[in-house]
Amino acid sequence: MADNAQTPAAALSNKSVPTRPWMRRLKRFIGTRELPLLALILLVVVIMANRNPNFLTIANFRAMAVGFTPTAVIAVGMVILLVSGGFDLSVGAVLALSGTLVARFVLDGMEQVIAVPAVLVIGACIGFVNGFLVTKVNINPLVATLGTLSIARGIAQVMTEGISISGLPASFGRVGGEQLANIPYMVLIMLVIVVIGDLALRHTRFLRQAYYVGSNENAARLSGIAVDRFRILAYMLTAALAALAGVLLASRLMAGTPTAAQGLELQVLAGAVIGGASLTGGEGTVLGAFLGIVFIGIISNVMTMEAVSIFWQQAVTGAILIAAVAFDMLVRRRRV
Amino acid sequence: MTAPLLEVIGVCKSFPGTQALRDVSFELLPGEVHALMGENGAGKSTLMHIISGVYLPDAGEIRIEGRPVMLRGPRQAQDMGVGMVFQELSLAPGLSIAENVFPNRAPTRLGGAIAWGELYRRTRDLLSPFEINIAPQTLVRDLSVTARQIVEIVKALSLNARILLLDEPTSALPPNEVERLFDVIRRLKARGIGIVYISHRIPEVMNIADRVTVLRDGQKVATHDIAAVTPDRIIEEMVGRKITDLYPERAAEIGAELLRVEGLGRENVFSDISFSLRRGEIVGIAGLMGARRSDLLRALVGAGRIDTGRIFIEGKPARITSPEQAFGLGMAYLPEERKTDGLFLKMPLRQNVSVTSLRDFARMGLMSARKEAAVTRTFVNRLRIRTPDVEQIVGRLSGGNQQKVMFSKWLVRQSKILIIDEPTKGVDVGAKVEIHTLLRELTRQGAGVLFVSSEFPEIIGLADRILIMYEGRIVGEIPGEQATEQSLMLLSSGYRVENQTAGV
Numbered sequence: 061m062a063d064n065a066q067t068p069a070a071a072l073s074n075k076s077v078p079t080r081p082w083m084r085r086l087k088r089f090i091g092t093r094e095l096p097l098l099a100l101i102l103l104v105v106v107i108m109a110n111r112n113p114n115f116l117t118i119a120n121f122r123a124m125a126v127g128f129t130p131t132a133v134i135a136v137g138m139v140i141l142l143v144s145g146g147f148d149l150s151v152g153a154v155l156a157l158s159g160t161l162v163a164r165f166v167l168d169g170m171e172q173v174i175a176v177p178a179v180l181v182i183g184a185c186i187g188f189v190n191g192f193l194v195t196k197v198n199i200n201p202l203v204a205t206l207g208t209l210s211i212a213r214g215i216a217q218v219m220t221e222g223i224s225i226s227g228l229p230a231s232f233g234r235v236g237g238e239q240l241a242n243i244p245y246m247v248l249i250m251l252v253i254v255v256i257g258d259l260a261l262r263h264t265r266f267l268r269q270a271y272y273v274g275s276n277e278n279a280a281r282l283s284g285i286a287v288d289r290f291r292i293l294a295y296m297l298t299a300a301l302a303a304l305a306g307v308l309l310a311s312r313l314m315a316g317t318p319t320a321a322q323g324l325e326l327q328v329l330a331g332a333v334i335g336g337a338s339l340t341g342g343e344g345t346v347l348g349a350f351l352g353i354v355f356i357g358i359i360s361n362v363m364t365m366e367a368v369s370i371f372w373q374q375a376v377t378g379a380i381l382i383a384a385v386a387f388d389m390l391v392r393r394r395r396v
Numbered sequence: 397m398t399a400p401l402l403e404v405i406g407v408c409k410s411f412p413g414t415q416a417l418r419d420v421s422f423e424l425l426p427g428e429v430h431a432l433m434g435e436n437g438a439g440k441s442t443l444m445h446i447i448s449g450v451y452l453p454d455a456g457e458i459r460i461e462g463r464p465v466m467l468r469g470p471r472q473a474q475d476m477g478v479g480m481v482f483q484e485l486s487l488a489p490g491l492s493i494a495e496n497v498f499p500n501r502a503p504t505r506l507g508g509a510i511a512w513g514e515l516y517r518r519t520r521d522l523l524s525p526f527e528i529n530i531a532p533q534t535l536v537r538d539l540s541v542t543a544r545q546i547v548e549i550v551k552a553l554s555l556n557a558r559i560l561l562l563d564e565p566t567s568a569l570p571p572n573e574v575e576r577l578f579d580v581i582r583r584l585k586a587r588g589i590g591i592v593y594i595s596h597r598i599p600e601v602m603n604i605a606d607r608v609t610v611l612r613d614g615q616k617v618a619t620h621d622i623a624a625v626t627p628d629r630i631i632e633e634m635v636g637r638k639i640t641d642l643y644p645e646r647a648a649e650i651g652a653e654l655l656r657v658e659g660l661g662r663e664n665v666f667s668d669i670s671f672s673l674r675r676g677e678i679v680g681i682a683g684l685m686g687a688r689r690s691d692l693l694r695a696l697v698g699a700g701r702i703d704t705g706r707i708f709i710e711g712k713p714a715r716i717t718s719p720e721q722a723f724g725l726g727m728a729y730l731p732e733e734r735k736t737d738g739l740f741l742k743m744p745l746r747q748n749v750s751v752t753s754l755r756d757f758a759r760m761g762l763m764s765a766r767k768e769a770a771v772t773r774t775f776v777n778r779l780r781i782r783t784p785d786v787e788q789i790v791g792r793l794s795g796g797n798q799q800k801v802m803f804s805k806w807l808v809r810q811s812k813i814l815i816i817d818e819p820t821k822g823v824d825v826g827a828k829v830e831i832h833t834l835l836r837e838l839t840r841q842g843a844g845v846l847f848v849s850s851e852f853p854e855i856i857g858l859a860d861r862i863l864i865m866y867e868g869r870i871v872g873e874i875p876g877e878q879a880t881e882q883s884l885m886l887l888s889s890g891y892r893v894e895n896q897t898a899g900v
Contacts, residue, residue: 264762265755275742275743276741279737284720284751
């Protein structure tokens with residue numbers, strides 16, 4: 061019956077599509093989430109530039125970028141995970157654990173070129189555990205990653221007895237503290253990861269699978285895609301990026317902090333969703349998620365400048381998240 | 397003569413594109429089991445849905461115990477004494493029997509707390525006439541399918557149902573449990589409850605029903621007393637439609653063996669399945685609901701478990717444990733439910749086509765959108781897919797065009813063994829003919845096709861060889877040109893099989 065009911069409507073919508081290919085392409089481009097988000101960001105920047113002379117300065121933008129670097133790095137993995145229908149709450153805890161681990165390793169005399177990759181591998185292993193629990197044991201991703209969140213955070217606390225590890229050699233702080241042509245190294249690293257991540261999710265064969273798996277898991281499996289293997293690798297990638305974010309943050313703070321990045325997972329998710337990713341899978345881009353995080357970053361920067369209490373900032377982030385998703389639902393409902 | 401419980405008088409119902417019911421009348425007496433039979437799409441489900449208040453009829457009248465009623469929704473039908481037991485059981489598996497029987501209606505104490513003792517006592521009272529000794533506290537997930545079915549019936553009875561609609565109640569039951577359900581039905585009859593019984597299985601209907609009404613193409617053909625009718629007569633009335641579709645010529649040349657299956661079995665699902673498929677050949681599997689045809693196909697491509705038996709591909713033994721593996725061996729699989737199992741509805745046409753062969757569309761790990769578009773365009777032209785362009789979201793295409801996209805995605809791979817569940821489900825007549833012609837063309841190029849269809853005319857028109865399945869076993873094989881709808885219906889409904897076993 062559904063087929064019968066749909067046929068006339070489908071025939072109609074086929075006809076109503078503009079005939080020229082470039083017009084269709086333009087329509088599709090405007091229909092994406094990135095463009096309006098970018099416009100919104102520019103609008104805020106223009107307004108603020110006129111209101112506060114301290115806003116549009118290199119120093120302010122640098123501080124902002126350094127601030128959201130860990131979030132943006134993790135968002136690259138998270139958006140791939142979201143597109144494939146996955147979800148990871150443990151990223152903040154993995155970040156904290158990796159930061160303390162790398163600090164411990166370096167302090168114990170391990171070469172940094174070995175310590176950093178070692179921590180990334182440990183991160184990937186936590187991701188493997190997440191992926192394994194979700195695919196092979198069939199635990200809901202929310203529950204599985206909530207579990208690993210507690211475990212990772214717990215281990216970080218036990219290792220440090222709750223106190224930050226400091227006293228690191230100056231060379232360890234180079235990536236987090238120094239800059240190239242006024243741009244901090246860690247921001248450069250973040251930008252490279254975002255650009256590569258965006259292109260890879262759009263164009264690589266491997267990551268194309270994320271869209272298939274997230275759009276229709278059954279169909280993906282019955283089309284010959286190794287769904288479980290892909291999911292596990294996506295969790296590993298996300299956790300490895302969280303570990304990298306942990307290393308960058310430790311380098312910037314010159315310390316391994318077990319309590320770092322509390323609640324960061326929610327910021328990453330909010331950014332990705334504002335940027336067009338869907339929790340039901342199949343939708344989202346790295347660029348969108350990045351812009352979502354930039355937007356949240358700018359808004360909290362604005363609030364700080366306007367002397368809004370820091371406690372309000374979290375509430376505002378939540379309101380923006382709901383507004384973005386509600387707007388999307390309304391637009392989509394009209395389209396269908 | 398007793399007054400009828402339920403009268404359906406001259407009911408019509410149409411949906412966009414189809415007239416589902418045309419001037420259908422039907423009557424149910426107290427204590428009667430009235431079977432409703434017909435091929436898929438004959439209008440049985442629509443009639444059930446009208447009686448249970450899901451659809452409003454476009455014209456005609458429904459009377460319950462002589463009073464004309466308008467049933468605006470299942471809730472209202474329930475209040476009027478109509479109970480419905482669906483094919484897909486609608487119980488909550490994590491709750492107890494008692495909670496399922498009284499959802500939202502549990503007896504409460506002051507303040508709204510559930511009076512558990514009272515709840516269990518009432519449930520036990522309802523269960524006791526059926527001689528099932530199961531505690532009302534038992535969780536539904538721990539029950540057998542038969543017991544669940546009985547709980548479902550008890551649930552309807554607890555609402556004081558006097559009219560009970562049973563839709564294929566035995567399709568999910570193991571054969572030896574059917575008699576237990578019939579026992580329950582006989583007890584209900586004795587209490588004066590009227591039962592509308594939908595089934596495809598002729599032996600069952602002959603056994604349990606008092607009368608039978610046959611529907612065909614949305615119209616009533618006849619109502620008979622069971623005592624005064626033969627199975628052959630019922631079948632004739634069910635299928636007595638002219639074959640209007642045109643089918644392509646049969647295979648000219650059958651080549652070497654592509655696929656051979658020996659003694660394939662899966663516990664409680666199918667057993668002892670042996671057959672072969674050759675180059676250039678189309679083999680159809682006929683059978684009714686519950687014959688386990690789809691389960692067999694899924695198992696062949698590694699999407700379902702196999703417990704026993706062997707599979708050979710081009711003579712070489714193959715161990716298939718996942719779909720990827722099966723596809724790597726040259727198989728292709730088009731599932732029955734294209735929306736849930738086949739297509740990526742939100743994704744563009746070209747990405748739906750390339751999914752089975754991503755490697756072929758990538759260079760150094762990067763997908764080539766241009767190549768995807770070019771290849772997809774050749775299929776759009778070849779299969780005459782009606783779409784504005786290859787970027788079109790597949791969910792916006794019509795059913796027939798979506799089905800052609802499913803074919804395209806496997807044609808890209810040039811698979812040798814095509815395994816197809818319902819090749820033309822929900823497809824209009826024009827696209828149907830095109831798909832049939834395409835299948836023939838593919839076999840002419842050396843592929844083999846194994847397909848399942850619920851439409852006998854399609855199987856007879858298309859297949860070179862027909863296998864008939866009944867309750868998980870292959871019960872017959874007929875060359876395509878010798879098959880008739882009557883012979884397929886007889887074998888599919890287990891009639892001959894059960895007669896033979898009875899004769900032994």
